[in-house]
Amino acid sequence: MMCDDAGLLLHAYLDDELDAADSAAMARHLHECAACKARYETYAIMQKALSEPSLYRRAPEALKARWTTPAPAPAATVTPLPVRRRTPMAFATAAGFVAAMLISAPAWMHWLPSRGTDNAIVAQAISGHVRSLQGEHLMDVISTDQHTVKPWFEGKLDFSPRVKDLAGEGFPLVGGRLDALDGHSVAALVYKRRLHVINLFQWPSEGAPAPLAVAQEHGYTVIRWTGDGMHYVAISDVNEGDLKQFVLAFQNEANPLR
């Protein structure tokens, strides 16, 4: 590969948008060419700097309030802020019901399982994920070190979960906790993707390996698979591509390109 080609592909490589062949060629080139390697590192630093949370502009509460139905209980205290344009009437009629649904999200998500075991697991995973983001439930053991997280599970579960730090892949391990899914005690590993939280549940499986199954529910992506005698469920609000990348990274930590 020539440096000219590399100049453009560099960015796609940084974004993990290259196919396997180009990605391998790029990795080789970066290994051989110090100039391109330095350039790559500069852009990697810039990318990391841009993930600074304060650069992300979140919608002001007033704007959010305009588009979300107020909670039924404290409805009286909600003061509508100056509305520049009329909120559609139809929208207002949705009122309390949706708010109640949203506020009690973890509870009503249990209704979903009626569509079969697979959906039950997806729904429970979402429920577990949402619950984990409330209050201090996210982690029981906080560590970025896989050699701290893995032993922590010892004696708490009847199996030994696979724990890997994927910081090199952009998914740092931040901790773990116990959870329950599908009637089993499961290990939940907590990873971060920039500001997003990824929960990875795992528990022993008797069955044959099963390929990735991707589901989208309520803005969450859920990926399930079975391998190495374990059921795995990964869930996050990152986009599907990122979560797939996470799963691939977890499945194959010894990626020679990295």
Place this chain on the structure above:
Amino acid sequence: MTEPNARSPRTDDAARSARFEAQVVPYLDAAYNLAHWLSHNTADAQDVVQEAMLRALRYFDSFHGGDARVWLLAIVRNTFYTLRSRDPQDSLHDELDDRLHPLVDDGPSPETLTLLAVDVSALQAALERLPAPLREMIVLRELEECSYKEIAGITGQKIGTVMSRLARARERLREELTHRPREARRHDVR
């Protein structure tokens, strides 16, 4: 943008609104983030998002599944450019001419690395100096963490265009960040 839906008023408006609130409203932060970076100020960003949300609600019947975030961000982007009465393609030629700004990428200097490593406010200022067509690339990719395919869906560009424009956006951003040291160091043409 999709055409307005001419269906008669529906009896299940409430259900529709509930679906809208469940599927689209969660991306209000994403919509606002893009609008704010495009319009540079809070008041305009709120107007853009409010208008975009009204449009989204109006066209919601033509949204058949798929990625609601991509769908909404495309509306936000279109709304921004129409509210500004600016054709993005026109402004693109003003602000971004490939012949004027050839893809020149010098190796990074030590200054580059240190500058990039530290100052968030410098980063913010540099990003705001980028022309909108490049700025939106950085915002969608780095802040919104969209894939190339999603960016292509939002901006209506080909994936190849997304790739090269993002490359250019990053080069310009790096130039902005290291502009002064470079100019002082050697008087090269831009």
